[in-house]
Amino acid sequence: MSKEELIEQIIEKNNKVQYVEIKNDLETDIHSGFTSQMTKQELEGNAEYDLKTKQIKEGKVRIKSNGSVKSDVTVEFSNGVYKETNNIINNQVTRYGAKYTMNPDFHQLIEFLSTIKKDLALEENDSSYLLKLKGDSKGLELLLENQYRLKLSNIDFSELDKELTLEFEKDTFYLKNLKFNLSYDGSRGKIKMDNVTVFSKHNGK
Numbered sequence: 001m002s003k004e005e006l007i008e009q010i011i012e013k014n015n016k017v018q019y020v021e022i023k024n025d026l027e028t029d030i031h032s033g034f035t036s037q038m039t040k041q042e043l044e045g046n047a048e049y050d051l052k053t054k055q056i057k058e059g060k061v062r063i064k065s066n067g068s069v070k071s072d073v074t075v076e077f078s079n080g081v082y083k084e085t086n087n088i089i090n091n092q093v094t095r096y097g098a099k100y101t102m103n104p105d106f107h108q109l110i111e112f113l114s115t116i117k118k119d120l121a122l123e124e125n126d127s128s129y130l131l132k133l134k135g136d137s138k139g140l141e142l143l144l145e146n147q148y149r150l151k152l153s154n155i156d157f158s159e160l161d162k163e164l165t166l167e168f169e170k171d172t173f174y175l176k177n178l179k180f181n182l183s184y185d186g187s188r189g190k191i192k193m194d195n196v197t198v199f200s201k202h203n204g205k
Helices: 003-014 106-119 138-148
Strands: 019-032 035-050 055-066 070-078 081-086 091-096 120-124 128-133 161-169 175-186 189-200
Touching (some): 003 106, 106 120, 106 128, 106 138
Antiparallel strands (some): 035 055, 055 070, 070 081, 081 091, 120 128, 161 175
């Protein structure tokens, strides 16, 4: 199977995923001048989609961060009702008639495959297909900005060393995980970002 045929299969099969669970771990280490900051963010939750619109109908996610400012937030969304709870101070905000987007979002990651497919190389093992970044990619920059809210202020994205791997189950073609590593070591300091996004229980299985 060629890379192009595989990606067509992946998009077709994953477009039928109505429910998925997600776990995301991001570690960031930044050194600039005399300052340094290490942050670890953990996200864990689930989402049920409307397959026609790819919008989330129901979902729940908890996001914890232990950076310079600690945070622990739970977001619940159901039937247009959005509830955000600050678990540190036990405060809740509710909004009605809202739309909810999870970052990263399963279906938007699948959609991005079309944008970055020319920059990916295909590998495989006994149980998985692996799509790995080869060279630079403007599409990767857009993916990280849109899905991981990644913005760099003092360094151009092209200056980063980058690694990206997307892993798909051979039996189902479902997206299992996405890993990226970004690093910079130069005149403006040091940056290291390591991220793992794991998807499971596709359609409750």
